[in-house]
Amino acid sequence: MDIKELTIQSALEGFQKKKFTVVDVVRACLANIQKYNDDYHALLTVVDEKTLLCQAEKIDKTDYSLPLSGIPIVLKDLFTTTGLRTTAGSKVLEHYTPVYDATVVARLKAAGAIIIGKANQDAWGHGSSGENTDYIPAKNPYDPSRVPGGSSSGSAVAVALGMCLASTGTDTGSSVRGPAAFCNLVGLKPTYGRVSRYGIIAMASSFDTIGHITKTVYDNALMCEITAGKDAYDATTGDQQVPTYSQGLDGTLRGKTIGLPKEYFELKGMDPRVRDATQAAIKKMEDLGARVIEVSLPHTTVAMACYYILVPSEVSSNLARFDGVRFGCGRETFGLEAKRRVMIGTYALSSGYYDAYYQTAAKIRTLIKKDFDDVFTKVDAIVAPSSPTLPFTIGERSSDPVAMYLSDIFMCPVNISGVPAVNVPCGFVGDLPVGLQIIGPQFGEQNIYQIASVYEKATEWYKRTTPV
Amino acid sequence: MNYEPIIGIEVHVELGTASKMFCGCPADHFGKEPNTQTCPVCLGLPGALPVPNKKAVEWTILLGLALGCTINEESKFDRKHYFYPDLPKGYQISQYDQPLAIGGSLELSNNPIIQSSNNPIKKKIRIRRVHLEEDTGKLQHAVVDGQRVSLVDFNRSGVALVEIVTEPDFRSVEEVDLFTKKLQQIVRYLRISSADMEKGSMRIEPSISMRKVESRKSKVESGEYPNYRVEIKNINSFKFARKAIEYEIIRQTEMLVHGDTPTQQTRGYVEAKGVTVAQREKEEAHDYRYFPEPDIPPMRWESSQLSAISRQIGELPDAKMKRFITAYGLSAYDAGLLVETKERAEYFEQVIRQKSAVISLKTIANWIINKKVDIEKTSPAQLLEQIVESTVVSAITDSEMETIIKQVLLDNVKAAEDYKNGKAQALMFLVGQAMRLAKGKSTAEILKINIIETIKI
Amino acid sequence: MSDLLSPTEIEHIAALAHLIITTDHYELFASQLSSILVFISKLQEVPIIDVAPTSQVTGLVNVYREDVVDQARVLSQTQALSNAHQKHNGFFVVPAVFES
Structure with a gap:
């Protein structure tokens, strides 16, 4: 059993067919943590071995009937876990131990999953590379001189290096899809409100979505079945039923119309090799039966500006509770990026500026959302690269926040409008993975999963695991 | 030069719901051990989210309707930001530009209990708005290990609070007194709060300024308000409200007479000295950076729902x-x-x-x-x-009673014997007979006692 | 519109945000905050008359909870205080806050 190749699907099968045990799998994960974490810094907190093995043994005595029986997962450190340190990647919460579980954590536990540890991330979710962690930044497992993407950096690295079989993340502007793209993994940003945010440390309340990272689309769909659905503790989750996503992945792309936003492909600064890999993937989709047409998302050019007014505004509000009284260290402990976003947000909301800044951006948001809604009357899905570039080298962008912000240009409009999107691997340039983003209409997860799955089965890029 | 007071008030009423405004913690916090009625939501823990209490919203609308307000068809919550140790999230979830209710009024008229009919005040006070928000925790001062500290208890944090804001229509302490007592009465009638000033479930914050009276002959209001106002906090009884306002009127008048304009500020009432004192305040204090609460969907009302709530008001x-x-x-x-x-x-x-x-x-x-x-x-x-x-x-004299009893015992010898021999039923029979003779001038109880006593003899 | 924010403005925003920005960081923050002014000028080129602002993308309205006590979520005093920097007799402790 090679843990780096093992999927949730094959693990469950293996358990049920007695090919190996949960204890075997957990031990393999721990071995990889032991082997790689000091170099790649994927995890900030690891649950102690004894506890994990004890949990594993218990599950090995069952008939593995729960949907995630014995599956070791890693949680992004924004996910609140009872009794298990939760840092949000920040020194402010270096010693914070929550007294309650996030709803998603409770659901995953109830489904039989084993929580192995908490993943490294850009502090508070602020970043696209992983370099804004207050701890030691994680590294790309395909090339350790490069970034793994952020902000769910550790979550992606942990799956790629076989420290777990799946991980959770949050995606506010790119933070699940970006790392998934840079690490050759499947990452979902669900529809806003599809998955409960209760217990997930908030970055931007009207943008945050709760996603996850896996090796395959099937695994991802399976996890989404478990995490999605109404939560009485989160008023922004609706009553929509949760389909059995994992059962709707077959078929072809015949009858599907895919839209390519011309503004995205016209972007200067997109690496031509990324464009080539993307276009090859689109060609493949056509071969699989899809009809591809050009569409327009006219407000793409102002999406970043809109995002970088609204998100810091909500950030400045959500970080106001960190005053060092009931938990955490004082506000002087915030890192520079956090301070920057709080300052920008405070400025944009302040008296005299609210109308010109925040309100204007909120109106632009309406227009961007409408762009997507209009396009989805014509197509089943929109396809684009997740990132306009390959994984960049560590330090290359960290001193230029505007360049850093631009790496999200294909992904953040999706958060502005609230629709779902999934990253699926679509090739390599040398050793470096390229990710394809498939965007769907609101609550269209089944649709984008199916398209991603058909493409994945025809190309199997996930089989090229990390070189280490 | 004469000055008249221009007073508006803000009243906060703690709703008597079972649970808090945005979470399921018990709302009744009076006298409880500190920090025993909190949860991630009202403690402002990272990751917690608010979900509004339906009854609190309905009761706010109920009050708004009872005060003659228009209920906004679309209403929402907003975040109001400021830093203070008793405000766990660093913002209060309140309402800004789309409150639940606007534009009502309350007629002071004649309250015979608190004002004589010699000089009755008949006036309509306009109500600007009625909105819903959450309460903060409680702060108290102490010395711990030789250091002066503040102690914080979050049991009250998150309790549903209704805020009623009036226009600056009051021109005397008496008017404020009448209004607040009437408002308290209405709130209690609606059974939405105990509205107890001493317990803090009703709080009054008057805002006072003084305006030159242009002409003693003309009774028409000049329409312009002074360019400052002073807000008074820390009032926890009707009596202190009167004293605080009276003190402020004198204080401000004295300043104006000397050519000084009172500073726009918040002052606290100090019970022990009967004065108000300026509270330390930073200039940033009033930039609340309101924006719509992203965690709570907006509220929309249909007229049928409002009619249903309106029917619950009852006779005021x-x-x-x-x-x-x-x-x-x-x-x-x-x-x-x-x-x-x-x-x-x-x-x-x-x-x-x-x-x-x-x-x-x-x-x-x-x-x-x-x-x-x-x-x-x-x-x-x-x-x-x-x-x-x-x-x-x-109604009945002793001799009349004696006559009746004697008559009853005479007319019903057997029954009297039966009673003496222990038949309780017989006594009831005798009492019935006595009632007929008494013709409503006495009660069964009294007659019974008299019969028993007479028989004993 | 491309003026840098002044140190006074930086100080004011920092005070509102309850952040301490040391003077050696003023220039850094001034230039970074000013960069958003560039974003703003881009936004202001877009015609937005009659466009309503979006503050929520779900389209949901009227989401409430019933007025019942949720005992399952109520924390014990120990739990509530468990991450506190300083506590005393069941209270959270903060440096004295003076009203006047």
């Missing part, structure tokens, strides 16, 4: 008082006292329904008003008994 004190005057021929004063609380008014009407023709309305009213009947402990039937007993004691 003014209407009830008017009805008592006409229906029962009571004086305004008596009617005012009887309707002071809904419970007392309902009690009065229950007693009326059960009474016999012999007892007058006036007597009952008199009893309830003057004899401080504990309406919780004395049932209407019991009260009637007491009334009859006391009236009857004067």
